[in-house]
Amino acid sequence: MSEQSTRTVERALSLLATVCEKGSTSLSDASRAVDLAPSTALRLLRTLEASGFVRREDEGRYRAGPRLMQLGAQALGHESLIDVCHDEMVGLEQATGESVYLSVEGHAASALYISIVEGSHSVRHSNWVGRTIPLAGSAAGLVLRGETPDSGYVIVERGIERDVTAVASPVTAAGRIVAVISILVPSYRMDEQSAQQCGVLLAAAARRLSSGLTDGTAL
Amino acid sequence: MSEQSTRTVERALSLLATVCEKGSTSLSDASRAVDLAPSTALRLLRTLEASGFVRREDEGRYRAGPRLMQLGAQALGHESLIDVCHDEMVGLEQATGESVYLSVEGHAASALYISIVEGSHSVRHSNWVGRTIPLAGSAAGLVLRGETPDSGYVIVERGIERDVTAVASPVTAAGRIVAVISILVPSYRMDEQSAQQCGVLLAAAARRLSSGLTDGTAL
DNA sequence: AATACACTTGCCACCCAGTGAAAAGCTAGC
DNA sequence: GCTAGCTTTTCACTGGGTGGCAAGTGTATT
Structure with missing residues (x-):
C-alpha cells in the first residue's frame, strides 16, 4: 500500500x-x-x-x-456544542430574523454546518446542515483559520454564493477555536450598516458562549 | 469468507x-x-x-x-421527517409540557431516536437522541411492529426505564409505518387519565402527519 | 416475439493486500 | 535506573479481497 x-x-x-x-x-x-x-x-x-x-x-x-x-446523531450530540449554543442562536435569530448557523472545521480544509436556527423572513437562507464549504473564500473559513479582525467578526459579501452575505464569529474554548456561529442573509436585504450590527451582536453572543465553554459553566 | x-x-x-x-x-x-x-x-x-x-x-x-x-446529518435530513414532524411535535410539547420524541426503526430489532422537542417541566425526560432501544417491551417498539390498538396509541408504563411512562403513535406514509412519535413522562406525574389524554393528542398529531406524508402535502 | 441493452448476482483462480508477532520508541511512575 | 503500558514501525507469511466472466433478470426498441 x-x-x-x-x-x-x-x-x-x-x-x-x-x-x-x-x-x-x-x-x-x-x-x-x-x-x-x-x-x-x-x-x-x-x-x-x-x-x-x-x-x-x-x-x-x-x-x-x-x-x-x-x-451521526451521537457524534453531533457529543459535541454538546449544539445544545450549548442553541439559546444564543435563537436569540440572534430573534434579533435579526435571519438564519443562524453553527459550524465546525470539517475534513480537508472545509467548514461543516452542524446546526441551524432558521430565520423568520419568508425569503431566507435555509438548511445547509450537513453541507461543507471550502475554508477559502467563506466567512466561516476565515474565522476557523483564526483570521478574525479585532472587531470580533468577519463579513463576506458574495463569498460562496453570489447573492448571500455572511457574517461570522469564532466560538472558543480555553483559547482554541472550536466552532463558528454565522448569519447568512440574502445580500439585497443587507447594507453595510446592518451587517455591522449583525457583527456586533454575533461577536457578543460568541464571546458569551466562549467564556461559558472555557470556565465550564456551559457544560 | x-x-x-x-x-x-x-x-x-x-x-x-x-x-x-x-x-x-x-x-x-x-x-x-x-x-x-x-x-x-x-x-x-x-x-x-x-x-x-x-x-x-x-x-x-x-x-x-x-x-x-x-x-449523519445528511441522512437524518434526507429523512426530512424531522423537519416535517417538527411543528406537530412542538404543538404536543406545548399541550403537555413533556418531552416529545421522533424515532424510526433501527438496526437489529431496535428503535432509534432521531429527534426531540424537550419538555418544559424542570424534571423531564431529556435527550435520548442517538440512542437505540429494543423493540421488545417499549412503546415505540410495539408501534413499529404494527401492534397499535384501534385507539391509535400505545401506553407502556415502566418499559425500558422503571420510572418512565411512554405513549406512542405511528406515523405512516402510503400505508407503511415510517416513524413513531412518542411522549416520555416521569411516571409519578402521569395517571391513567392524563396518559389517555396524551394518547388522544398524539394519535391526532400522528394522523395529521400521516395524511400529509401520504398525499405529498408535507413534502 | 425477438433483439438489444443494462443491471444484478454467483463463481472462482490469482496474487497482492491485510495481518499480527516482534521489536523499538516513548512516557510516566516508583 | 528500572518497570509498566502505550504507540508505532517493520516485515515475512498467507488467506482474504479482487474482478473477469457468465448466467439470470428486467425493460425498452424494432
Whole structure:
C-alpha cells in the first residue's frame, strides 16, 4: 500500500459517502461513481448493509442506514456544542430574523454546518446542515483559520454564493477555536450598516458562549 | 469468507462504532474492545482518520470525525421527517409540557431516536437522541411492529426505564409505518387519565402527519 | 416475439493486500 | 535506573479481497 492505509476500507467508505450524498443509488451507479467492479461494490455494500450503515430498499436501491444516523446523531450530540449554543442562536435569530448557523472545521480544509436556527423572513437562507464549504473564500473559513479582525467578526459579501452575505464569529474554548456561529442573509436585504450590527451582536453572543465553554459553566 | 462479507471492512466499522459509542478512546482501548492486534487497529483507525470518519485529538485519543457528522446529518435530513414532524411535535410539547420524541426503526430489532422537542417541566425526560432501544417491551417498539390498538396509541408504563411512562403513535406514509412519535413522562406525574389524554393528542398529531406524508402535502 | 441493452448476482483462480508477532520508541511512575 | 503500558514501525507469511466472466433478470426498441 502506498500510504499505509487499507484500500478495502477506503473503498467501502467512499461507497458509503456516495450513497449518502446521492440520497439513493443503484449498485451500478455507485460502482461507477467510485470506479469499482460491480461485483466488488456489491460485496462491500453488502458488508455495509449487514452493519446497518446502508439500507436496501425494496427496489434494490441503496440509502443511508440507521446505524449511520445513530452514530451521526451521537457524534453531533457529543459535541454538546449544539445544545450549548442553541439559546444564543435563537436569540440572534430573534434579533435579526435571519438564519443562524453553527459550524465546525470539517475534513480537508472545509467548514461543516452542524446546526441551524432558521430565520423568520419568508425569503431566507435555509438548511445547509450537513453541507461543507471550502475554508477559502467563506466567512466561516476565515474565522476557523483564526483570521478574525479585532472587531470580533468577519463579513463576506458574495463569498460562496453570489447573492448571500455572511457574517461570522469564532466560538472558543480555553483559547482554541472550536466552532463558528454565522448569519447568512440574502445580500439585497443587507447594507453595510446592518451587517455591522449583525457583527456586533454575533461577536457578543460568541464571546458569551466562549467564556461559558472555557470556565465550564456551559457544560 | 463465511458469509460473503469483507472482514476488513467489518472490523473498521466496528472500530468506528466503538469510537463513537465511547465518545473518546485510546488506541489500546479500541483494539481491545474489538479484539484486534494493536497494529491492525492502528492501521484501520488511520484509514478512518484519513477519510475524516474519526478525528485524532492532540493527546492521541480518537473521536468521531466531521465526515461522520456530515453524513449523519445528511441522512437524518434526507429523512426530512424531522423537519416535517417538527411543528406537530412542538404543538404536543406545548399541550403537555413533556418531552416529545421522533424515532424510526433501527438496526437489529431496535428503535432509534432521531429527534426531540424537550419538555418544559424542570424534571423531564431529556435527550435520548442517538440512542437505540429494543423493540421488545417499549412503546415505540410495539408501534413499529404494527401492534397499535384501534385507539391509535400505545401506553407502556415502566418499559425500558422503571420510572418512565411512554405513549406512542405511528406515523405512516402510503400505508407503511415510517416513524413513531412518542411522549416520555416521569411516571409519578402521569395517571391513567392524563396518559389517555396524551394518547388522544398524539394519535391526532400522528394522523395529521400521516395524511400529509401520504398525499405529498408535507413534502 | 425477438433483439438489444443494462443491471444484478454467483463463481472462482490469482496474487497482492491485510495481518499480527516482534521489536523499538516513548512516557510516566516508583 | 528500572518497570509498566502505550504507540508505532517493520516485515515475512498467507488467506482474504479482487474482478473477469457468465448466467439470470428486467425493460425498452424494432
